[in-house]
Amino acid sequence: MAATNQARYKVGGMDCASCATKIDTAVRRMAGVEDVSVSVASGTMTVTHDGSSDFSAIEKRVAGLGYSLRALGRKTAAAEFPISPARGEKGHSHGHHHHGAHDHSHHDHAEIEGLHGHDHGPTDGPWWKSPKGRLTILTGLALVAAYGIGHLIPAYDTYIFTAAMLIGLLPIARRAFMAALAGTPFSIEMLMTIAAVGAVIIDASEEAAAVVFLFLVGELLEGVAARKARRSIQSLTALVPKNALLEVNGQTREVPAETLSVGSVILVRPGDRISADGVIIAGESSIDEAPVTGESTPVAKGAGDNVFAGTINGDAALRVRVTAAAEDNTIARVVRLVEEAQEKKAPTERFIDRFSRYYTPGVVVVAALVAILPPLAAGTDWGEWVYKGLAILLIGCPCALVISTPAAIAASLSSGARRGLLMKGGAVLENLGRITAVALDKTGTLTSGRPEVTDVIAFGRNAEDVLRLAAALETGSSHPLAAAILAKAAEDEVEIPAASDARALGGKGVTAVVDGQEVFLGSPKAAAERVPLPMAHSRRIAALNDEGNTVSVLVVGGVPAGAIAMRDEPRADARAGLKALADAGVKTVMLTGDNARTASAIGAELGIEVRAELMPQDKQRIVGELKREGFVVGKVGDGINDAPALAAADVGIAMGGGTDVALETADAAVLHGRVGDIAGMIALSKRTMRNIYQNIAIALGLKAVFLVTTIIGITGLWPAILADTGATVLVTINALRLLRVRV
Known part of the structure; x- marks a missing residue:
């Protein structure tokens, strides 16, 4: 199969999902284009092509929609940063970010900036320096001038306000026309153009000019908010x-x-x-x-x-x-992960997208019926009802509704990432809030994953001497238990003597000569084979084993000298983290392959239900059983031996410090490995869903109110555009509140 080529661009002025949809629709229709991935989060477009594409035509098509472009290179596709797709997100290809050799054989384009009338522009720098900002300011000045001149020459105020309106409307109309040619006839720009032209026809040019200016102000505010959300995650790169x-x-x-x-x-x-x-x-x-x-x-x-x-x-x-x-590096991968996650739509977002595809044409039909039916059926004044129809056209603009979900999800994903909580897309974020049961691995999740010395017991010698001799035997060993003994010796500042003739006894322990005596350190069973252990010592060792410890017995010169108990201790935050989950009404259970005695001891200390001595397939089976019982299950583990269970769960969550496994195996990852952050993720999800519902209520609620008031004659064109612009701004501001959330 022939290699697939890709071309990547930086897109300026792309502020919301509607922008991305227009660009996607336009480019996907071009000859030679196999796939298009438009990322609002990163402001990029990736075009997958068969090598025969006319890039100049593609770039002109996008520029014609009002967006600036900067070519980032051409290359052969190579999945450098694979990420498992979120469950339930089939049919979406929001391509990965690739880095490698760039093939500039086609051309090397500089940034394609604003052809005449493009009021979208670069997203860097202050807003007033952008083409969109300059157009808004110019239109506002023209409107103010029109008011002044119109009062001086009232006989020509219609023409004066029409001229002021055209300064802002011509770029909008051009974008509407280009979008219609590219396959998006019912764009916000088209509705705006129809309403403004219709207002002039019915002699409402003053209102038409004001409406165009308010529309541009709304777009400008939307762009500023989008840049703020984008920079919130991109600012991480400045840390390096x-x-x-x-x-x-x-x-x-x-x-x-x-x-x-x-x-x-x-x-x-x-x-x-x-x-x-x-x-x-x-x-x-x-x-x-x-x-x-x-x-x-x-x-x-x-x-x-x-x-x-x-x-x-x-x-x-x-x-x-x-x-x-x-x-x-970790930060670069986190940024890429969040940018890609923001393009994976949540079920709610996908529903809103489907709804809006029918909603906008429906609004056009309703507006037309309002404008035509009353005059035809009841003989009422045409001007009055056409005016109301135009107002309804503006009220029905879908911007606020379309942006209500992605704005909240983008802000939430960015907020979580800045605190070490990574979620792979809107579907994962939405599902986290529905979790009712969490299954957690023990080693490395509830515990630190490294054994620590809990007790040093002396049998006739002092404890320091026992630790000193044991450390002498373990010096140079990389075994986890040896590391625990050496760490304890270093902590207690014990002077470690030299050992000679050291030998490892497979499955039993280690022996060496220290201070002229033969010293052995090994399991209680192996020690008992060398020397008899008094009943009192055996009972003490058994008690330590019951507490979940691994015990090594020290034998010096054929005499039991002491014992060292070690255990993989619970994380410092484990108890508080489990309590937070319980307080949130979430059932918790420990799934571990460790022996039942050790697992039960840890479980009793943490107050969690324990399932022990499990193989990977057993963990997967238990997750399935919980789901059949009606639980929405989150599985927390290290992403390796827990992989089957992570895949079987509704949401798989990897604990880790930014490793490839932690970032790529599960649906979500906790970078700093705190158990409490699982509850934090769930809380962030619930907060995000509340924010989304608030946004939808704001968007539809304002439209419903102004629809009624327009039909009964209380409000007109100005309030209509304010209903759309105001709702968009309110929804965006409400979503940005999630950036300040501490989890």
Whole structure:
């Protein structure tokens, strides 16, 4: 099969879903175009073509609709950042963002800015410098001048106001005509043009001029709000420093951060932002991860720990080996993920889209009937009813309704991402609020995933001596239990003696000579094979096992010397997080492959129902059982051994620190791994849905009120356009409140 080519553009002036739909419809009809993906969130358009497309024609078609374009290159498609589609979202292809070699063989276009009459423009810079802003200001000045001149020459005020109106209307009419040719006849611009021209015909040119100006003001406000929402997530990219200190052959030099390659070693000074994702190879410091994960408390990290680009180094220099190129670091992937998620429509949004396709033509029919039927049937005044029909045409503009859902979802996804809560699309965001049961993995989800020493028991020696000798045996080992013992020794500042003749005994333990004596550390069963354990010691070990501990027994010179108990401890926030879920009315259950005794001990401590000793297919089966019982199930895990259960759940949530698995396996991800953030996600979803319902009520409610008042003669054209513009602005402002939500 031939390779599929793609062309990407930056689109200026695209402020809402209606804009994206017009562009999609227009470009999809062009010769050679196989697919089109228009992203309002990132302001881009990706055109998939067969190689025969006329790019100049495509660009002129989009520019004709009133949008500026800047070519971002041509290349062969390659799915660099695959993301599992949200369940229930078939038939939508909102392409991935690709990075790679650009083929400029077709051409290299500069930004295609405003042909005459294009009042859409670049989204950067202050609003008054944009073509849309300049047109709005010019139309407003013309309207003010028309009022002044019209009072001085009242006999010509109709012509004066008509001239003022045309300054703003001509660009709108041109866009309406181009949209109609491109397959969108019932656009907001077309309704506006019909209403304005009709108003002039019935000698209401003053109102027509004011209506055009108010329409432009509404579009301008919508654009400003859209830019604010877009920048809220794009601002994350500003967290990554522009430069890095690259270490080569023991020397450091400053280089652009975007040039760092995987495997490079960088020096991060105290107080500096880390310029790339990587792993610490030397140094210990506290890292402020709040910019990326929202975690308010700095995290202590040392050699072997992962760090993220954009986080802030604390009080000591670090040497970091880069593990991801600039375009693949955590922040870049989060931004891409959110931009793509914003294009995955929620069920509510898809319903509104379908509704609006019939709603707008319906409004045109109703407006025509209002204008024609009363004069024909009852002989009433034509001018009065045509005026009312034109007002209804403006009232029926669908902008506020169409933007009501995507504006709230975009703001919510951005708000969540800035706090380390990633959701892959509107459907996921909507489903989170419906969750009534959450199944959580134990290791790495409810617990830290790393064993910690809980007890050091001495049998005839002091506890420090037991820890000292055990640490001597484990020095150099990478086993998790060995790491726990060594960490405890370091914490207690124990001086570790040298060991010789160290040998690992498969499945039993380790032995070595320390201080001239043979020392063994291993399981209680293996220790009992070497020396008899007194009943008192055996009972103590059994009690520790019942509490979920793994116990290693130390034998020195053929005599039991002590025992060390270790356990994967619950996360500090686990109890509070589970309580938050319970308070929200959500059932919780632990699903783990660990042994029943350990799992039950952790479950009893956290107060959660436990299902233990499960294989991956068992977890999947239990999720299915919960769903059959009527629960909407969220599955929380690490995205690897929990993959079948994550896929079976209504919403799969991965816990992790920005790893590929955490970002790509599940429907949602919690970057900083706090259990409480699961409840935060659910709360954000419910808050978003309330916001969406409020927006729909505002949009339809204002239209209903003004529809009635227009028909009975209380309101006219001015209030009609205010009903549409005002509803759009109110809906957008209400949605933007979600950007300030703390979760």
